[in-house]
Amino acid sequence: xxxxxxxxxxxxxxxxxxxxxxxxxxxxxxxxxxxxxxxxxxxxxxxxxxxxxxxxxxxxxxxxxxxxxxxxxxxxxxxxxxxxxxxxxxxxxxxxxxxxxxxxxxxxxxxxxxxxxxxxxxxxxxxxxxxxxxxxxxxxxxxxxxxx
Amino acid sequence: xxxxxxxxxxxxxxxxxxxxxxxxxxxxxxxxxxxxxxxxxxxxxxxxxxxxxxxxxxxxxxxxxxxxxxxxxxxxxxxxxxxxxxxxxxxxxxxxxxxxxxxxxxxxxxxxxxxxxxxxxxxxxxxxxxxxxxxxxxxxxxxxxxxxxxxxxxxxxxxxxxxxxxxxxxxxxxxxxxxxxxxxxxxxxxxxx
Numbered sequence: 556x557x558x559x560x561x562x563x564x565x566x567x568x569x570x571x572x573x574x575x576x577x578x579x580x581x582x583x584x585x586x587x588x589x590x591x592x593x594x595x596x597x598x599x600x601x602x603x604x605x606x607x608x609x610x611x612x613x614x615x616x617x618x619x620x621x622x623x624x625x626x627x628x629x630x631x632x633x634x635x636x637x638x639x640x641x642x643x644x645x646x647x648x649x650x651x652x653x654x655x656x657x658x659x660x661x662x663x664x665x666x667x668x669x670x671x672x673x674x675x676x677x678x679x680x681x682x683x684x685x686x687x688x689x690x691x692x693x694x695x696x697x698x699x700x701x702x703x
Numbered sequence: 704x705x706x707x708x709x710x711x712x713x714x715x716x717x718x719x720x721x722x723x724x725x726x727x728x729x730x731x732x733x734x735x736x737x738x739x740x741x742x743x744x745x746x747x748x749x750x751x752x753x754x755x756x757x758x759x760x761x762x763x764x765x766x767x768x769x770x771x772x773x774x775x776x777x778x779x780x781x782x783x784x785x786x787x788x789x790x791x792x793x794x795x796x797x798x799x800x801x802x803x804x805x806x807x808x809x810x811x812x813x814x815x816x817x818x819x820x821x822x823x824x825x826x827x828x829x830x831x832x833x834x835x836x837x838x839x840x841x842x843x844x845x846x847x848x849x850x851x852x853x854x855x856x857x858x859x860x861x862x863x864x865x866x867x868x869x870x871x872x873x874x875x876x877x878x879x880x881x882x883x884x885x886x887x888x889x890x891x892x893x894x895x896x
Contacts, residue, residue, distance in 0.1 A: 625828045659851035682848040682861035
């Protein structure tokens with residue numbers, strides 16, 4: 556009788572928990588095939604946005620570089636001319652680089668930007684093999700031209 | 704009617720496969736190294752090496768929502784002798800660096816290193832005297848995962864990148880191929896514009 560009390564009953568009780576758990580919803584996200592929905596304010600990879608006209612929003616003011624706590628943004632500005640116009644204002648960023656591996660995705664650059672040029676979107680697949688590949692240049696960060 | 708067999712073409716496209724690939728062959732010929740690399744990639748044993756807040760995300764990756772065991776990695780080993788993958792999760796201080804190196808040396812070959820997070824990969828915001836500016840100054844790093852901290856899916860992406868690397872045969876084949884610390888400084892090309 557002790558066998559039933561000490562061995563069989565606990566085993567049945569234990570499998571009872573397993574049986575109840577089987578009815579629960581499965582929590583695992585099968586990552587490479589299925590991606591979880593990111594939260595609306597998720598901060599991941601930066602994007603330099605454009606106006607609807609195709610002009611860049613960035614005016615090369617370096618406020619993002621000043622706000623960055625990790626000092627991972629480098630901006631070099633240059634003057635717009637009528638022949639070569641990149642942004643609506645006087646100046647544009649001729650060189651815009653982010654060291655993505657030093658960046659801590661705090662979003663201060665987004666807060667500091669007066670024109671809303673730099674935004675942090677939700678592309679999190681950034682891992683890579685070489686450290687040199689993490690210097691994201693302006694060409695990599697810029698949004699593609701809007702469809703005319 | 705015989706059951707139709709799916710042809711499994713391993714990573715190497717030059718691997719000869721007997722039988723019609725479109726119809727589904729039944730014989731696969733491959734090199735022993737390819738099979739070995741597949742086994743290595745799908746049974747990595749990570750070392751518990753959480754140094755800071757990134758470790759919380761690493762633990763979360765092992766949890767049921769992101770479930771690292773789908774990639775054959777659920778056995779986090781506390782002993783370096785039983786681990787092949789070191790996930791450096793967190794800032795690496797200069798006091799910790801010799802310990803990290805010793806633990807890395809104690810791991811059996813082939814061994815792989817993932818540098819998780821901004822601090823382990825480059826120092827992050829801690830550009831000061833106490834933190835090693837990148838764990839690759841101490842151990843050779845295979846995959847860098849940016850983020851502060853990287854979310855579990857970002858770490859899983861890094862792990863998948865590492866598995867890709869191993870499957871493509873980047874494991875050392877000869878004693879000469881074993882990785883050593885870089886002794887020469889890196890030359891980063893000047894960007895012309």
